[in-house]
Amino acid sequence: MEISAAGRFEVRITAADVGKRVSVRRLTGNDVPEEKFTDTVGVLTSWDDDGVLTITRRDGATVRIPESALVAGKVVPAAPARRRGPAATYEELARVAARGWRPVESERLGAWELRASGGFTRRANSVLPLGDPGLPLDAALEAVRRWYGVRGLPAYVQTATGAAGTQELLCAELARRGWTREVSAELWVGGLAPVADRAEGAGVLLAREADEAWLARYQRKGVSEVALRVLGSGPSVWFATVPGAQGGAPAAIGRLVVDGRWAGFAAVEVDPALRRRGLAGEVMAALARRALEEGASAAWLQVETDNEAARAMYTRLGFAAHHAYHHYRGPEADGR
Numbered sequence: 001m002e003i004s005a006a007g008r009f010e011v012r013i014t015a016a017d018v019g020k021r022v023s024v025r026r027l028t029g030n031d032v033p034e035e036k037f038t039d040t041v042g043v044l045t046s047w048d049d050d051g052v053l054t055i056t057r058r059d060g061a062t063v064r065i066p067e068s069a070l071v072a073g074k075v076v077p078a079a080p081a082r083r084r085g086p087a088a089t090y091e092e093l094a095r096v097a098a099r100g101w102r103p104v105e106s107e108r109l110g111a112w113e114l115r116a117s118g119g120f121t122r123r124a125n126s127v128l129p130l131g132d133p134g135l136p137l138d139a140a141l142e143a144v145r146r147w148y149g150v151r152g153l154p155a156y157v158q159t160a161t162g163a164a165g166t167q168e169l170l171c172a173e174l175a176r177r178g179w180t181r182e183v184s185a186e187l188w189v190g191g192l193a194p195v196a197d198r199a200e201g202a203g204v205l206l207a208r209e210a211d212e213a214w215l216a217r218y219q220r221k222g223v224s225e226v227a228l229r230v231l232g233s234g235p236s237v238w239f240a241t242v243p244g245a246q247g248g249a250p251a252a253i254g255r256l257v258v259d260g261r262w263a264g265f266a267a268v269e270v271d272p273a274l275r276r277r278g279l280a281g282e283v284m285a286a287l288a289r290r291a292l293e294e295g296a297s298a299a300w301l302q303v304e305t306d307n308e309a310a311r312a313m314y315t316r317l318g319f320a321a322h323h324a325y326h327h328y329r330g331p332e333a334d335g336r
Contacts, residue, residue, distance in 0.1 A: 009025065009071045009072035010072060011024075011070050011071070011072060011073045012073060012074045012075070013044065013073040013074060013075060014047075015047035017044055017075055018044050018045065018046060018047055018169075019043065019044065019045075019169055020043070020044055020075050020078075021041070021042065021043050021044075021075065021076050021077065021078050022041070022042070022043070022044045022055065022073055022074065022075055022076060023039065023040070023041045023073065023074055023076045024039070024040050024041075024053075024055065024065065024070060024072065024073035025037050025038070025039050025070075025071045025072040025073070026038060026040070026065050026069040026070055026071055027069045027071060029069075037071060040055050040057065040063050040065070041055075041057070041058075041076065042055040042056050042057040042058060042063070042168070043055065043056045043161070043168035043169070045062070045168050045169055045171070045172035046172060047067075051066060051067035051068065052064055052065065052066055052067065053065045053066075053067060053070075054172060056161060056168040056171060056172060057161075057162075058161060058162035058323075058324060059161065059162065059184070059305070059324050060159075060161045060162075060171060060181065060184050060324050060326050062172070062175070078164040085189045085190050085191065085298075085318070085319065085320045085322070086189055086190070086191065086261075086297070086298035088189060088298070088322065089163075089164065089165055090160055090163045090164065090165040090166050090322075090323055091130055091165055093187060093189070093300060093322060093323070094128065094130060094160065095130070096259050096260075096262045096264065096300065097123075097187065097264065097300065097302070098113070098115075098123075098128055099234060099235060099257075099259055100233075100234040100235075100237075100257035100259060100264045100266075101121070101123050101124055101230060101233065101234070101257075101266075102124070102230065102233035102234065103115035103116055103117045103124045103125070103230065104116065104117040104118065104124070104226055104229055104230065105117070105151075107147065109127075109133045109134065109135070109140060109143060109144070109147075110131065110132050110133040110134025110135065110140070111129075111130055111131025111132050111133065111134070112127050112128065112129045112130070112131070112133045112140070112144075113127065113128045113130070114127050114144060114147050114148075115127070115128065116147075116148065116151050116153060117226055117227075117229075117230050118153075118224065118226040118227075119153055120220075120224070120226055120227040120230055121220075121230065122156050122158070122182075122183060122327045123158065124230050125148075125153055125156060126156035126157060126158040126327055127144055127155075127156065127157045127158065128158055129157060129158075129159065129167065129170060137173060138177075141155075141157075141174075141177065141179075141330065144157065144330070145330050148330075154329055154330065155329065155330035156182075156327045156328065156329055156330070157170075157174060157179065157327070157328045157330075158325060158326070158327055158328075159171050159174070159325065159326050159328060160187075160323045160324065160325045160326070161323065161324050161325075161326070162321075162322075162323040162324045163322060163323035166323055171326065171328070174328045175328075177331075178330075178331040179328040179329060179330050179331065180328065180329050180331075181326050181327070181328050182327055182328070182329050183326065183327045184305060184324055184325070184326045184327075185302050185303060185304045185305065185324070185325060186302070186303055186304075186305060186321045186322075186323070186324050186325070187300060187301075187302050187321070187322050187323055187324075187325060188300065188301055188302070188303060188314055188319040188320060188321050188322060189298060189299065189300050189319065189320065189322045190298075190299050190300075190314070190317060190318045190319035190320065191297070191298065191299065191318055192263055192288050192291055192292055192296055192297050192298055192299045193288075193292065193297070194317060194318045195284050195285060195288040195299060195317050195318075196285055196288035196289045196292055197285075198281050198284070198285055198316075198317055199278060199281040199282045199284075199285035200282065200285065201282055201283075201285035201286030201287075201288075201289055202282065203242055203243075203282065204240050204241070204242055204282055204283055204285075204286035204287075205240070205241045205242075205243065206238050206239070206240055206241075206286060206287070206290060207238070207239050207241070208237065208238065208239070209232060209239065210228065210231055210232065210239045210255075211239075211241075213241060213243070213244075213249070213250055214239050214241050214250065214253050216249040216250065217241075217244075217249050217250045217252070217253045217269055217271070218253065218267060218269065219267075219269055231255065231267075234257035234258075234259065234264075235257065235258060235259045235260075236257065236258040236259070236294060237255070237256070237257050237258075238255070238256045238257075238258075238287060238290055239253070239254070239255055239256075240252075240253060240254040240255070240256070240283045240286055240287050241253050242279055242282065242283060244271065249271065250271075251270065251271050251274050251279055252268075252269065252270040252271065252274070252279040252280060252282070252283050253267060253268070253269050253283065254266075254267060254268040254269075254280075254283035254284060254287055255267040255268075256287040256290065256291060258290075258291045258294045258295075258296050259296075260295075260296070261295070261296055261297050261298050262296060262298050262299070262300060263287070263288065263291035263296040263298070263299045263300075264299070264300050264301065265284060265287065265299060265300075265301040266301065266302070268280050268283055268284060268310075275309075280313060281313070281317075284317070299319070300322075301314065301319065302325075305324075
């Protein structure tokens with residue numbers, strides 16, 4: 001917090017700082033001395049005429065603070081220094097992740113990409129807004145809703161928070177217009193070599209296509225031709241399988257896409273009866289070795305915030321969260 005030379009807290013932010021990352025201390029209204037204050041760090045996304053600030057935190061959650069409750073505040077660097085993992089900008093990772101999960105159909109709206117794949121996953125059926133849509137925001141969002149409406153799909157916009165160059169302001173504008181944040185997750189990054197060194201990768205079969213056995217373990221059931229096209233999309237895609245007993249469903253599977261220096265892991269799934277035996281690590285090690293052979297050195301993956309087992313494993317492998325991403329669903333037509 002900002003403290004003056006006289007030892008007093010000071011508020012050094014104003015409405016002119018909307019869009020900047022700030023750290024504030026505010027009164028809680030609690031009479032307990034040690035719980036009198038609470039701190040919030042995030043992007044200042046609004047400061048309305050009624051004297052209420054809105055701060056969007058790293059995880060995308062918003063905090064509304066009456067100006068009268070402010071005790072101290074200051075602008076802080078746009079993003080905290082990374083402690084480990086490969087350096088990367090949000091835009092670089094967003095484009096890499098998008099190339100590794102291509103939609104069946106896409107169209108440009110200025111610098112936005114509208115993506116559709118018959119409803120198979122939100123990532124392949126949402127707008128990736130990396131830049132200016134070339135229209136005022138209300139007009140752009142109306143064009144988005146029409147585009148998805150023609151295809152019988154709900155309109156989603158994928159946004160991100162928590163790193164330099166992410167889209168806290170767009171998140172706030174979407175929320176003000178009645179768009180609902182439905183799903184949030186995090187994109188993590190790490191070095192590729194430690195993943196390859198963690199296990200032997202023994203007994204893992206690699207293939208260029210997802211066969212029936214692989215699909216039998218994949219958690220999304222009823223996979224269509226559209227889904228297969230999305231699963232198989234990317235610069236260099238590999239599918240890993242640990243065969244199951246007596247020809248049954250595989251014990252474990254995984255998917256990898258190699259794109260330049262980046263290798264992206266996805267669909268790492270293990271038979272529930274065989275978990276905690278290191279199979280996920282074996283799958284990732286085998287895929288990591290293949291990615292290293294193709295010249296990659298850094299890795300990324302996406303993980304939901306409530307998947308504690310996966311997060312613990314990825315932490316042991318040296319991964320760390322880079323940013324959070326969210327899917328905002330547009331309001332239904334005619335207010336429904």
